[in-house]
Amino acid sequence: MTSFPRLLIIGLDSAEPSLVFERWRADLPTLNRLMAEGVYGELESCIPAITVPAWSCMMSGRDPGELGVYGFRNRVDRSYGRMVVADSRAIRFPRLWDILGDAGWRVAVIGVPGTYPPSAVNGTLVSCFLAPSTDATYTFPPTLAERLAAWSAEATPGHTYLLDVPDFRSDDKARIVRDIYAMCDQRFAIAEALIREERPDVLMLVDMGVDRIHHALWKHMDPQHPLFVPDSPFADAIHAYYRHVDTQIAALLAHCAAETAVLVVSDHGARPLMGGVRINQWLIAQGDLTLHTIPDTPTSLDQADVDWSRTRAWGAGGYYGRIFLNVRGREPQGVIPPAEYERVRTDLAARLEAMPGPDGRPLGNRVFVPQRLYRAVRGVAPDLIVYFGDLAWRAVGTVGGNGLFTRENDTGPDDANHAQHGLFIWRDPQRPGRGQRLGNVQIYDILPTLLSRFNIPIPAGLRGTVLEL
Template sequence: MTYPRLLIIGLDCAEPSLAFDQWRADLPTLNRLMAEGVYGELESCIPAITVPAWSCMMSGRDPGELGVYGFRNRADRSYGRMVVADSRAIRFPRLWDILGNAGWRVAVIGVPGTYPPPPVNGALISCFLAPSTDAAYTFPPTLAGRVAAWTAAATPGRPYLLDVPDFRSDDKQRIARDIYAMCDQRFAVATALLEEEHPDFLMLVDMGVDRIHHALWKHMDPRHPLFVPDSPFADAIRAYYRHVDTQIAGLLTRCGPDTAVLIVSDHGARPLMGGVRINQWLIEQGDLSVRAMPDTPTSLDQVEVDWSRTRVWGAGGYYGRIFLNVRGREPQGAISAAEYERVRTDLAARLEAMPGPDGCPLGNRVFTPRQLYRAVRGIAPDLIVYFGDLGWRAVGTIGGTGIFTQENDTGPDDANHAQHGMFIWRDPQRPGGGRRFDRVQIYDILPTLLRRFNMPIPEGLRGTALNL
């Protein structure tokens, strides 16, 4: 029997316009897989961010069904308590659970949303949510020692990197070195697991594409407002795509002739035009009240909010999360239940009409959870906002002057996410002949793979089993 039967290589944030168009000639492995298979854009979930997107892809459920609306979610109806959504938040089986229950041996490496490491029928190495390798980050726990040995051979002197440390900093040389080391480690571990464990299914996610986009996009893209002409990093992102392409080629040599291969990203990338200081805007709109305004940009958590006079507040990130302060729901609610829909509708209209720095409409897209999701579990934002349709990020600070900023509240960041990622599907049993297929959603991946391997498709999945 061919091992593995199915190989999934996730490239977090891989941008289709780069891989399919601008740099295709530089990527011989991806180009060959495209020529032999089917490929296209993959529409992400809303919000198009790593957590929850990989879990949506692997479970066939949307963020509302999962109850996961971002990396950090409101733990309760208090004003400040946000918690990280880790593996314990995912209550639906993911692909490796379904395959494992059917008797497949699985190997899972670095897929976001897998810390703490859940038990699987095989091996699992968890993701960047793990605090360090001192924590129990593998299943079984004894796997950690083998990972350390494989890592020492691949990158001598470097510990296994769960993520790039401090990837939002100005030390670009160090960030680039760490990105390459992390990539080499991931693929070395994947190779070792293929050779020693012979899994039926192997999935790894390389976070390096995402990290290098965020660190270095302005060095290559003249569209970026802070573009750096003649930068020594001008070719850094393209060079990294080439490096990943080479690593994929090496991993494919360890696979059998009948291995089906999926290359996939959870969302795309685009230049970050700036930040919208959402809480500052809400103060100017009269929706948010603080007892004393700081002189310099300060986190809302660090100032005294007058909740009795506050109707709305927001949280920053690649997209905006807007929360209404509802009487009987929040501790000091200022909006009655009867007013709720009117206030939310008015607020959404004002957000959609928001002018940009040039006075023209910024092009915001505003959603309610029930517009987006089939169910709304946990504590969802009352509104979800794509500022400038993801051209701008949400910044949560207040104080100082201005609604718009080039200063990010979490450190230097050059890129935002784009709604469409990419997929390449190469199935030796069903050659695709280089066909492009663009009407694919992130929710379609799970049912499509299950149907391909003649597995029962669970009831209630959001996506469709496609004939790829």
């Protein structure tokens, strides 16, 4: 008789390797045991190291350029203000559960970013935080939502099913922590119920709580954070949550067969957020972006009166920066002659790399050209991608007010940025490891490695390679 599941994937969005592998390893007995019995290491994310598109890159083996997904929101055309959320309809390549389902595996997918609207699978799927609410159809089959509500109510009395932590960028930290725990407990309870009732061959869940608690509370635990809160009542909150997740993983493993292969994985890591670079304000100071009237207070660029006839470049904010050039014949009011495009882009990239920080020393920006970074460039890609301070700083897109650098975030209180390296832990009872720590592993290697392990044909053209585990 086949044991269920054959493969269990536990995604911990933003789980930071330095915390799991070093600082808190002794406090995480389940993860420690999986490491000791298998192999583990840092997992280099895609660029940009962002939840959307990183999970889809991992599960499809394709890079953001091939997917045409360069962040949470993307330009849909060459107009100046139209950006839309990249949901499941943007992903045109099969992901792991599609490939396994086509091979006859029963699948169960819970909360993997990039799965709303839900698509038909050979099994069950609970979509992600992109769903607007539980009033929308967010499961496959749609009737699964009724069972989900009952399982959630049993796991967390008083809470309806949480697609995400509501308003996790706010100052109500106690409520945020309560919701993070409730969301976690619901995800793992649903996973246990699906294993028990559906007997899937593969189950994958992603817990978003690790990411949300980093963003909400990093300054409460880290003396290196510029806004560190000494003697905070939340000083141990992130540590405690990692321990809680560890116990939930142990409970879920108790519902799995002894033969179940286990992958614990994160899409990127985390680090303290040093502040924000007001990228459009910098472009104004550089003479690349011109406004008819500059607002007195920080204002979204979408709400500003931009003089496009005298603008060469503008930017979009987020955990990284995106720069768009205003090219003649490409954008509606483009001014850069196509023949000058590469020269202008190269010059702007050099100025971004040389940008001084608040102390006058180089900020340490990394600037990427999509055509050199990706194997293909689909959709409307940014002309430049920027890691400010190598992700120590985020991009803030507002214009108006004073200064190029800010401690305030334009989307609400936020303590952490993403780090380029997440983590993976692989424990396979059929191929026992000895606790080796592997290096040079990329997010693109996950899909071909899993398919190879289970003797599933690997689609042609994947970016990653099969790891020798």
